[in-house]
Amino acid sequence: MNPPEATVTRPSKSRLTADERRGLVLDAAMRAFARSGYAGTSTDAVAREAGVSQPYVVRIFGSKLDLFLEVFTRATARIGEAFAAVLAQGFDPTSETDRERLGAAYTELLADRDFLLVMMHGFTASGVAEIGAEARAGMGRIFEILRGSGMTDEEVRDFIAQGMLLNVMIAMQAPEHAQAGDPLAALTECAFGEMLPLVTP
Amino acid sequence: MNPPEATVTRPSKSRLTADERRGLVLDAAMRAFARSGYAGTSTDAVAREAGVSQPYVVRIFGSKLDLFLEVFTRATARIGEAFAAVLAQGFDPTSETDRERLGAAYTELLADRDFLLVMMHGFTASGVAEIGAEARAGMGRIFEILRGSGMTDEEVRDFIAQGMLLNVMIAMQAPEHAQAGDPLAALTECAFGEMLPLVTP
């Protein structure tokens, strides 16, 4: 009389393990914080996004700050991994096609903008001491990963700078709102270049 | 028997005109919002910074959102003016020294980082519809001013991108915290270049 799905690898259950639930809430928090940043997002908003109660969110992570720090660290780590993955399969800093491959790594990050948005929110929330410390650490790690490409520090700097501009353009929803003729539309086209179709659906 | 300072152009008075007070509160709000952003700054924090009561701040500007919008618009306008001032005295886009003059305009903005910080806070607070609209407008205006330099759109884009990186580095207080040997210190030196002494007191 067990329900038919009772025999699959993970039997149906209304309760998840603490780790499973933790992961789901972490995902929900990524979306919520991406929208409104650290100060602008309530733990209740995260809870609603995750479909659990607000006190449970706090209980899992201890505090809103601890939750944000974990989400932020995850975001910067994910971004670093995207670049590391490209470099892992060989990279010639003088090769134009390899340069493009690295730029294309940004493309996959654009597919889920939440990582980029959370990163930016963390950077600007650096007035909170703990967030500032993690922001500097995260930026340091990404810089170091990109340095591993063999590019000069100046080249890496330029690459990161372009990324920061794209992040800002995404944060202000420029691709969605720019009208033809609007100067911002020109900047959008010029900044996103090849990736433009990915951000204008 | 008047107090000695009673004969200066503006006689001593404990009350200021509405416009004078408005300007002072606007300045205070610039500092407060630069620290903690839109959502993270209370109207009471602004009031304390300005030395007036919290209800008075709300009464002058109507709402916290209206106040932030005014501060943000003022910040982007100030930044645009700094660039416009350089371009106003002639600019040859092929001249390397003229390029450096434009970069140096950023130097004077670094002297009061609050403008840059408020701008970044506005960008990342674009989830609030009114702020997003003003953020896109502000970025559009700055882009247009820089386009007036005669540089190509790609050159302007690169210039703005470098600026965004610097803004992020300032937001995360990289110059203050980077230790020698830290990868972030290398990025800081490389990003600020000539202006490094200006940000490391």
Place this chain on the structure above:
DNA sequence: AATCGAAGTAATCATTCAATGCCTTCCTTG
């Protein structure tokens, strides 16, 4: 000096928010 308008505050209110404690419900194991 009396007055009137403008500058500014004190008191208050309704919300919102992060966090705590207690209780319930489910799954698992003996």
Place this chain on the structure above:
DNA sequence: CAAGGAAGGCATTGAATGATTACTTCGATT
């Protein structure tokens, strides 16, 4: 099936926040 432990909600609370209202005080003008 009994029991214990873990998952998760409910009720609550105290502080913070944005905003409103009513009141007070200052200064210029007649």
